Amino acid sequence: xxxxxxxxxxxxxxxxxxxxxxxxxxxxxxxxxxxxxxxxxxxxxxxxxxxxxxxxxxxxxxxxxxxxxxxxxxxxxxxxxxxxxxxxxxxxxxxxxxxxxxxxxxxxxxxxxxxxxxxxxxxxxxxxxxxxxxxxxxxxxxxxxxxxxxxxxxxxxxxxxxxxxxxxxxxxxxxxxxxxxxxxxxxxxxxxxxxxxxxxxxxxxxxxxxxxxxxxxxxxxxxxxxxxxxxxxxxxxxxxxxxxxxxxxxxxxxxxxxxxxxxxxxxxxxxxxxxxxxxxxxxxxxxxxxxxxxxxxxxxxxxxxxxxxxxxxxxxxxxxxxxxxxxxxxxxxxxxxxxxxxxxxxxxxxxxx
Amino acid sequence: xxxxxxxxxxxxxxxxxxxxxxxxxxxxxxxxxxxxxxxxxxxxxxxxxxxxxxxxxxxxxxxxxxxxxxxxxxxxxxxxxxxxxxxxxxxxxxxxxxxxxxxxxxxxxxxxxxxxxxxxxxxxxxxxxxxxxxxxxxxxxxxxxxxxxxxxxxxxxxxxxxxxxxxxxxxxxxxxxxxxxxxxxxxxxxxxxxxxxxxxxxxxxxxxxxxxxxxxxxxxxxxxxxxxxxxxxxxxxxxxxxxxxxxxxxxxxxxxxxxxxxxxxxxxxxxxxxxxxxxxxxxxxxxxxxxxxxxxxxxxxxxxxxxxxxxxxxxxxxxxxxxxxxxxxxxxxxxx
Numbered sequence: 001x002x003x004x005x006x007x008x009x010x011x012x013x014x015x016x017x018x019x020x021x022x023x024x025x026x027x028x029x030x031x032x033x034x035x036x037x038x039x040x041x042x043x044x045x046x047x048x049x050x051x052x053x054x055x056x057x058x059x060x061x062x063x064x065x066x067x068x069x070x071x072x073x074x075x076x077x078x079x080x081x082x083x084x085x086x087x088x089x090x091x092x093x094x095x096x097x098x099x100x101x102x103x104x105x106x107x108x109x110x111x112x113x114x115x116x117x118x119x120x121x122x123x124x125x126x127x128x129x130x131x132x133x134x135x136x137x138x139x140x141x142x143x144x145x146x147x148x149x150x151x152x153x154x155x156x157x158x159x160x161x162x163x164x165x166x167x168x169x170x171x172x173x174x175x176x177x178x179x180x181x182x183x184x185x186x187x188x189x190x191x192x193x194x195x196x197x198x199x200x201x202x203x204x205x206x207x208x209x210x211x212x213x214x215x216x217x218x219x220x221x222x223x224x225x226x227x228x229x230x231x232x233x234x235x236x237x238x239x240x241x242x243x244x245x246x247x248x249x250x251x252x253x254x255x256x257x258x259x260x261x262x263x264x265x266x267x268x269x270x271x272x273x274x275x276x277x278x279x280x281x282x283x284x285x286x287x288x289x290x291x292x293x294x295x296x297x298x299x300x301x302x303x304x305x306x307x308x309x310x311x312x313x314x315x316x317x318x319x320x321x322x323x324x325x326x327x328x329x330x331x332x333x334x335x336x337x338x339x340x341x342x343x344x345x346x347x348x349x350x351x352x353x
Numbered sequence: 354x355x356x357x358x359x360x361x362x363x364x365x366x367x368x369x370x371x372x373x374x375x376x377x378x379x380x381x382x383x384x385x386x387x388x389x390x391x392x393x394x395x396x397x398x399x400x401x402x403x404x405x406x407x408x409x410x411x412x413x414x415x416x417x418x419x420x421x422x423x424x425x426x427x428x429x430x431x432x433x434x435x436x437x438x439x440x441x442x443x444x445x446x447x448x449x450x451x452x453x454x455x456x457x458x459x460x461x462x463x464x465x466x467x468x469x470x471x472x473x474x475x476x477x478x479x480x481x482x483x484x485x486x487x488x489x490x491x492x493x494x495x496x497x498x499x500x501x502x503x504x505x506x507x508x509x510x511x512x513x514x515x516x517x518x519x520x521x522x523x524x525x526x527x528x529x530x531x532x533x534x535x536x537x538x539x540x541x542x543x544x545x546x547x548x549x550x551x552x553x554x555x556x557x558x559x560x561x562x563x564x565x566x567x568x569x570x571x572x573x574x575x576x577x578x579x580x581x582x583x584x585x586x587x588x589x590x591x592x593x594x595x596x597x598x599x600x601x602x603x604x605x606x607x608x609x610x611x612x613x614x615x616x617x618x619x620x621x622x623x624x625x626x627x628x629x630x631x632x633x634x635x636x637x638x639x640x641x642x643x644x645x646x647x648x649x650x651x652x653x654x655x656x657x658x659x660x661x662x663x664x665x666x667x668x669x670x671x672x673x674x675x676x677x678x679x680x681x682x683x684x685x686x687x688x689x
Contacts, residue, residue, distance in 0.1 A: 166386045274584065
């Protein structure tokens, strides 16, 4: 609406200025909605920036220091990477409850292959990554070929992978100092470097690089566009020549591979190989994805949004801990954020109708 | 041939009657994945085989899985067991089912975790968790010497719900260190300025690292760290290593699992209080057998409300006035 239009509107309804204001308002909100529809990472990014500033104002230099801000990055690295995997699956209107189990089992395979069978650590890492991909592919085949609902498939494989993890590992933890002595490659992603007061780990760098690469793949490659198409309307995608089964299997397999990579990063973060870690990674990843503005109905959202979602959770967790509140407040606020994010998603979706 | 089959069938029937005539017992643990309970199951199974008790074991799927434990108790009653050993996930909610079992004539012994109220079970076989905490508190204070007066202490606890085992260890540590307790039934209400803060770890490496990082963000000069168990301690160590302070912080812990004792040997953990799950379970099985044979219920340790299965401080740097064993002995007696 140009200023000229507004003038003529005002001239037509000289007494009814309220109506013209309302029209103006609607128009503005439609514009915002349109813009948000096109840039789905905007809302989480804005929330992230605002929450960081608010905590910075409340806590001062303690929170607003390179140390604390990069600490948040370190704390979210694992959930962040798993959230990237989860994003891919959710973009296809699926869900993967087994991400945490794949992550832990892969890390246990990397550790046990090295320490139980004495394989060279590079081979073990490769086996772990391969096992993760395979577990993801099993999910993919069950979803795409056997046509079972993703929720049910991964509810099952979650338990299967986790149980296999406990049985295979015999609940044994491989100690950090043994790994540091004999197979330091396993702890590679825990290595850190400093830029001023900021501490980065290779795991953090990996998370950021993975996010950028996946964002590029989703936006600029045929495969990426097919992922969105399958999530939006699988029948239409199939009719227009997308091989939906292949796309789905590839998405789940890639998700498995990314989870296995997260398992490797996990070893770096906790130092040891522990079969009991990552129990809640699936829920945390879904939380990050939803807060990051990816629609659970598929086909809409950006992977960078998920990264922001994970960071928002990290900012709230550390910020509220530093304020000194009961940790339950963190969960309560994160719950509110989830509801808010889904509400905004519904509101934005109206533009497409 | 037919005769042979019949006689085999009869023999087998006789044998199974003999097995039924055995004393039957149940062991119900929190999970089948935590090495502590795995060891407990081993101890119970071994002793049961020795003294002719037929043992069935049950466990929850995860820590806090109350439903499975209720179902397990019901199964044991229906099975005609003489007694139940239980490490309860929900110490209050399980009381109803436990009462039901006792009314049916079973003896119920709480292992490791006391029920609430404690006398809901016939007996409790457990580690004195307060004493376990007190030992590491005394040791830490002695190791610091005069510096204990200006210590910066980080407390890595179990969970926000403050289960009793976590509270007892935490409060025991503070008392041993010489810090005035607030309400001894909860942690986090102390006013001593030496305490930097409390955070929760879920008792694993991941949680230990995160909680340590959170406390370091509050005060990077923490020099004493209490941890609820050794996996949490190992996570805390990683967080300290990341900022290069692993050598000037004293970490103390509780449990005495084999990886934990190895961490004491390597200097990751300064000292840990070792508990004895295997003994707990073996004694429990014996108590059920005694009850079945003679109707005598187990009695608590004199002066305590429960049967104390013992705790020892494991460290290679013994402090004067605090009895301890070295890591060699600790390794011989470790579990998991």
